[in-house]
Amino acid sequence: MDNTEISQFGISLKYCRELNDNMSQRALGKALGVSGGSISHYENGKQPTLELAQKAADFFDLTLDEFLNIVDKNTNxxxxxxxxxxxxxxxxxxxxxxxxxxxxxxxxxxxxxxxxxxxxxxxxxxxxxxxxxxxxxxxxxxxxxxxxxxxxxxxxxxxxxxxxxxxxxxxxx
Structure with a gap:
């Protein structure tokens, strides 16, 4: 994933988490097999592995491309x-x-x-x-x-x- 996608991943991760009744970072981390602190790091720009990015997309039942295109309330x-x-x-x-x-x-x-x-x-x-x-x-x-x-x-x-x-x-x- 290039740098644009990395920051996009964090934005999408945070937005999808918040869409879901403000799910806690800890709860999402547990679902993805990482800590809540790791979720915070990803939301703030840490580079995810492709495997983790795919897990996150799968959790929200989106393709990776769809997931990376969810950024805010103006998204599709x-x-x-x-x-x-x-x-x-x-x-x-x-x-x-x-x-x-x-x-x-x-x-x-x-x-x-x-x-x-x-x-x-x-x-x-x-x-x-x-x-x-x-x-x-x-x-x-x-x-x-x-x-x-x-x-x-x-x-x-x-x-x-x-x-x-x-x-x-x-x-x-």
């Missing part, structure tokens, strides 16, 4: 919305998984206080239910992502159709 609104929605759904899925894991942990702790035989069957059933809940939540969120993608595709097609129609009017004048 379709890209901005895409970055906001996809990462928010990913966070929802992660939070749902964390909650299900916490619930299973609580149940496991409670089962330690029952008799060993009762605890095992109770524990297994509770973990199974927790896993089923997690799977339902993930399926629901994945469906919401698919619905948004289909809506975006329909809107893009409609915009393209209107552009062609407008070009037809201009050429007939």
């Amino acid at each position: 609104q379709e890209l901005v919305e895409k970055a906001k929605l996809k990462s928010r759904y990913k966070q929802d899925i992660k939070q749902a998984g964390d909650k299900a894991g916490d619930k299973a942990g609580d149940i496991y702790t409670k089962s330690d206080n029952t008799s060993h035989k009762e605890g095992n069957s109770y524990e297994i059933e509770a973990l199974r239910k927790s896993l089923e809940d997690k799977e339902r939540i993930i399926a629901s969120l994945e469906q919401r992502i698919t619905d948004k993608e289909e809506l975006n595709k329909m809107l893009r097609n409609e915009v393209d159709r209107l552009k062609k129609e407008l070009q037809g009017y201009k050429s007939s004048e």
